[in-house]
């Protein structure tokens with residue numbers, strides 16, 4: 001099957017309230033155009049350089065999401081156009097995003113990344129770290145970021161029960177933060193979880209945004225998380 005067929009088949013399994021981020025990392029512009037022609041408008045990339053190349057070459061009504069780990073010194077390159085930054089896990093990064101947003105006279109939407117997997121990872125917040133950060137004065141002073149919700153990745157395993165437990169953990173973190181800190185925020189409503197292998201389970205467990213790459217575009221030649 002081609003990209004258009006893959007896209008339509010997957011799209012039909014995703015309920016209306018769930019957003020589909022088509023993860024086009026490592027894929028050429030011509031592949032993105034095919035998905036675009038089938039109606040897809042949200043694309044996710046995990047490298048700043050690819051975003052810089054693809055954004056100007058494609059239609060203006062595409063929503064670009066940065067889904068990978070973002071280095072502080074590269075925020076400036078995507079700040080003028082990025083629509084959502086998924087993997088924010090430090091006050092240092094938030095402050096830089098805020099600074100660059102201000103420079104561009106805009107507000108940049110972000111998701112807070114949580115470490116929900118069993119696997120060791122240097123990325124992602126714990127609930128304790130997040131609450132400490134959100135309660136800080138430094139955080140309150142950031143007027144040019146908008147926290148749209150949370151993001152996480154489950155362990156890469158066949159064990160569906162484990163994946164489900166990890167997704168449920170992210171949903172409870174979202175609910176707790178919503179109640180305790182964002183009850184007056186109209187924009188704190190996204191739970192970004194679920195990839196090609198587990199997006200259906202993620203939707204059953206509360207996901208509002210799935211990030212699907214290989215099921216739409218085929219396997220990637222080189223795979224970097």
Ligand SMILES: *Cc1c(COP(=O)(O)O)cnc(C)c1O
Pocket residue numbers: 023025046067068194195196197211212213214215224225
């Ligand atoms: C690559 C990537 C995806 C998509 O992975 P697939 O298994 O190809 O669907 C989703 N989220 C993140 C953060 C990624 O880096």
